[in-house]
Amino acid sequence: MHINWFKYSSPQTFYPLAGKMIPWFYGLAVLFALAGLYVSFALAPTDFQQGEAYRIIFVHVPAAWMSMFIYIVMAGWAAFGLALNARLSAMMAQALAPTGAMFTFLALVTGSLWGKPMWGTWWVWDARLTSELILLFLYLGFIALQSAIDDPRRSDRAGAVLALVGVVNVPIIYFSVKWWNTLHQGSTISMTAAPKMVTIMLLGMLFMALAFWMYSIAVALVRVRCIILERERSTEWVKNLFGEEK
Amino acid sequence: MMHWGSWSAFFSMGGYAFYVWFSFGITAVSLFIEVIALRNRRSEAIRLSRLLAQN
Amino acid sequence: MKLKARHKRFILIGIGLALIALAATLILNAFRSNMVFFYTPTQVEKGEVPKDTGFRIGGLVVPGSLKRDDDGLTVHFVITDTSKTVQVIYKGILPDLFKEGKGVVAQGKVDASGLFVASEVLAKHDENYMPPEAAEALKRARENSTSTLVVPK
Known part of the structure; x- marks a missing residue:
């Protein structure tokens, strides 16, 4: 089957398509969240060293994954927009930033709430925690820069440069626990080794991660539709869309 | 509640209720x-x- | 109050630049001092630790080394990296995960007698998660296998 992707790369055709996809992603997010919460609290056993406090992992790790993953996707869209001068790509990058910032914030807060009872401190300046905090500043810097420049083309370009420069921070976060000695423990899940976690706990974490992922897609689509309307308000197609209804 | 003896045990989260909730x-x-x-x-x-x- | 668009822009650019500067400062600071979050007892022995200023040491608490003074607050224990050890004294509340044989990171200074006087003790846990029964089974399996390895020798 041949799909004409270029057709969907214009805001005009993407707007109604995104509108149709949103309820599905919201629905999937709710389903995965229910399954994830059920596994996290009803099925997953107590941990041998951390007792019940380890259950924070079911929000902390998925939030941290999303914070890094969304940044990469955002930088990808920004780069795409920069290279091809594609309006919609830049809008997608802009639509992802607040959600990425929120997950970074949640990773930091839930990590703090986990660190206090287990490590004995809310915060330490080790490589993992510091680089995750830098990620939050990169998101906030991107959002501030974009909203500071009125001309959409220039603001997209400036934002894209910042997003691309900041992308080096993502591997630093990911490998920080390997490259340097940190208070933060190493990765439980990695591409090179078997997970250091029993299957049912892993399942809870994966369900929650899927829930956050579907949620992120849904809200990014809602936001990109807002951005499209805000930017293209005076174009013919938006006028046609809202002009006829009374 | 699978391995929780009671609802209160569930809510107290082994003493870590504040952090978990x-x-x-x-x-x-x-x-x-x-x-x-x-x-x-x-x-x-x-x-x-x-x-x-x-307009 | 309505800000002029130009003023709003300047403020936002200012905030953006401040955030980037903050991020850069943190990165530089992290590279300078925090890349080494803690030193090992071997590094302490070799004198590779900062003199006069405080630093952190990390390692495992030697099983059987934990002793409490009568005041109930002062604790003595030994940190090891399996080759060298450091004696630690600490007055304060230990984190819940502090256990003999487990990871620990202590902030403090070495006094004249070579004792590490800690001002803060943090627990460092590993990345393994499993129910207690599984941990118990694993421990038993490990004990059995090491005993069979040791006996023929």
Whole structure:
């Protein structure tokens, strides 16, 4: 089957398509969240060293994954927009930033709430925690820069440069626990080794991660539709869309 | 509740109730706020688009 | 109050630049001092630790080394990296995960007698998660296998 992707790369055709996809992603997010919460609290056993406090992992790790993953996707869209001068790509990058910032914030807060009872401190300046905090500043810097420049083309370009420069921070976060000695423990899940976690706990974490992922897609689509309307308000197609209804 | 003896055992989370429930609570509240904020932004965007289209 | 668009832009650019500067400062600071979050007892022995200023040491608490003074607050224990050890004294509340044989990171100074006087003790846990029964089974399996390895020798 041949799909004409270029057709969907214009805001005009993407707007109604995104509108149709949103309820599905919201629905999937709710389903995965229910399954994830059920596994996290009803099925997953107590941990041998951390007792019940380890259950924070079911929000902390998925939030941290999303914070890094969304940044990469955002930088990808920004780069795409920069290279091809594609309006919609830049809008997608802009639509992802607040959600990425929120997950970074949640990773930091839930990590703090986990660190206090287990490590004995809310915060330490080790490589993992510091680089995750830098990620939050990169998101906030991107959002501030974009909203500071009125001309959409220039603001997209400036934002894209910042997003691309900041992308080096993502591997630093990911490998920080390997490259340097940190208070933060190493990765439980990695591409090179078997997970250091029993299957049912892993399942809870994966369900929650899927829930956050579907949620992120849904809200990014809602936001990109807002951005499209805000930017293209005076174009013919938006006028046609809202002009006829009374 | 599978391995929880009682509801109170479930809510006390082995003595870590504050940390566990705060973590899940702030996550839920954040997602909720984002959804509501987007709903408002959308209705404002639609209102302005309509205003511009019908004048 | 309505800000002029130009003023708003300047403020936002200012905030953006401040955030980037903050991020850069943190990165530089992290590279300078925090890349080494803690030193090992071997590094302490070799004198590779900062003199006069405080630093952190990390390692495992030697099983059987934990002793409490009568005041109930002062604790003595030994940190090891399996080759060298450091004696630690600490007055304060230990984190819940502090256990003999488990990871620990202590902030403090070495006094004249070579004792590490800690001002803060943090627990460092590993990345393994499993129910207690599984941990118990694993421990038993490990004990059995090491005993069979040791006996023929």
